[in-house]
Amino acid sequence: MSTFVVGQEYERSRLLEFIGSRQAQSGVLWGANEPGCLICTSGGRGGKKAGYSDERLSDGTWWYFGQGRTGDQILSNAANAKLSSGKYSVLLFTTREPTAREVVDRGSYGKLFSYCGQFNVSGCEQFVPNDGGRQGDKLWRFRLLPIGDEGYNYYSExxxxxxxxxxxxxxxxxxxxxxxxxxxxxxxxxxxxxxxxxxxxxxxxxxxxxxxxxxxxxxxxxxxxxxxxxxxxxxxxxxxxxxxxxxxxxxxxxxxxxxxxxxxxxxxxxxxxxxxxxxxxxxxxxxxx
Incomplete structure (x- = not known):
């Protein structure tokens, strides 16, 4: 459970403040304030042009791609190692660029991050794009399962x-x-x-x-x-x-x-x-x- 509201947008500074991090640029954030938690951001300008993108599936789970911008991704990468360990909760945010009006109102070109909820990492697998800038690279994608305030309630009886x-x-x-x-x-x-x-x-x-x-x-x-x-x-x-x-x-x-x-x-x-x-x-x- 976090202080973020599903569907509400936040600036990156708010995410960094919550997690206790000073990371300049990364899709995965971690810090001293929430040692059992990762913040993962999805989307932005890179996305599908590279031949892959994070994806929300029909059952509410997500495929979330690991870190590593060139060549094959490795699980020993700091962010990927944390994701694959299964020892962290994930707060997931989607990313969008601000409109011209928002840039004027906010005085900033900074991206906006919409909160999707809290997830656990259930597993991961390798994925090789067939086209785009990462064609042929061996990437890692992680399966994120949503959890709520009451935890998993997949049973009625x-x-x-x-x-x-x-x-x-x-x-x-x-x-x-x-x-x-x-x-x-x-x-x-x-x-x-x-x-x-x-x-x-x-x-x-x-x-x-x-x-x-x-x-x-x-x-x-x-x-x-x-x-x-x-x-x-x-x-x-x-x-x-x-x-x-x-x-x-x-x-x-x-x-x-x-x-x-x-x-x-x-x-x-x-x-x-x-x-x-x-x-x-x-x-x-x-x-x-």
């Missing part, structure tokens, strides 16, 4: 995930932790990524038993399927070798979820929440089953 819940939380914890602790696969399918993420979110929902895991209050209302409505919060934006882990998520009421992101005491609040989840996970490990 528990049965949608086709999970065997008979073993209780302890068995579910073990299976999901085993999946998440594998080394990140840069070619993981979108379907697998979404399934694993949705499964961990369901686990957090069941672990909470309808009680906010921060303030201890009952969920404000029930979902259509009868489960309590709580929003799933990531304790850290680092993907930890996979999209989600049981130990890295908490089921929160809407008030606590926003406190975790926006409050003046969010760091202290986040530390207490992490400690609480560690305790709950140890209880699940030692008691359930």
């Amino acid at each position: 528990e049965s949608d995930l086709d999970l065997d819940l008979s073993g209780g939380l302890r068995e579910m914890q073990y299976r999901l932790t085993s999946l998440g602790s594998r080394k990140a696969e840069i070619r993981a399918s979108v379907a697998e990524y979404r399934f694993r993420s949705a499964a961990v979110h369901l686990y957090a929902s069941l672990r909470s038993n309808g009680i906010c895991e921060a303030c201890g209050l009952v969920a404000p209302f029930a979902r259509p399927d009868g489960r309590a409505f709580l929003e799933v919060h990531h304790l850290t934006r680092l993907a930890d070798e996979g999209p989600d882990l049981p130990s890295n998520v908490a089921a929160l009421c809407p008030n606590c979820h926003r406190r975790a992101h926006y409050s003046v005491d969010k760091q202290e609040f986040g530390k207490k929440l992490k400690d609480a989840i560690v305790l709950k996970e140890n209880i699940v490990l030692g008691v359930e089953g």
Whole structure:
């Protein structure tokens, strides 16, 4: 969750201020203010003339091309290495040139950046353009999956995930932790990524038993399927070798979820929440089953 509003345009200085960076020119920004986050900008004048361009797909995911303006792109490039690691959330912006009127009003020729939302990197693959200035070059493109304030909600009922819940939380914890602790696969399918993420979110929902895991209050209302409505919060934006882990998520009421992101005491609040989840996970490990 960020302070940016989807569809609203910002100047580059605002992006640099948020991330804590002084990078002069780059499509991928990172900085000390948000160490688990990357800002990726898409579009501009280069684009299709080079024989490729970033692309939003019909399912809401994106193909986002890596960095490296000449020759073959390499994953050891600083920006590409961060994208391929799976350890960063991505704030994605599209780029456009200002109109003549905007240049006069703003007194600047600087580009404008429209916020598209927050994404995770699910994988990447090589792409070779057939024409344009980069024809024949081996490029890397990254698959970006959108996430929202409530995380992944790809299920409406528990049965949608086709999970065997008979073993209780302890068995579910073990299976999901085993999946998440594998080394990140840069070619993981979108379907697998979404399934694993949705499964961990369901686990957090069941672990909470309808009680906010921060303030201890009952969920404000029930979902259509009868489960309590709580929003799933990531304790850290680092993907930890996979999209989600049981130990890295908490089921929160809407008030606590926003406190975790926006409050003046969010760091202290986040530390207490992490400690609480560690305790709950140890209880699940030692008691359930």
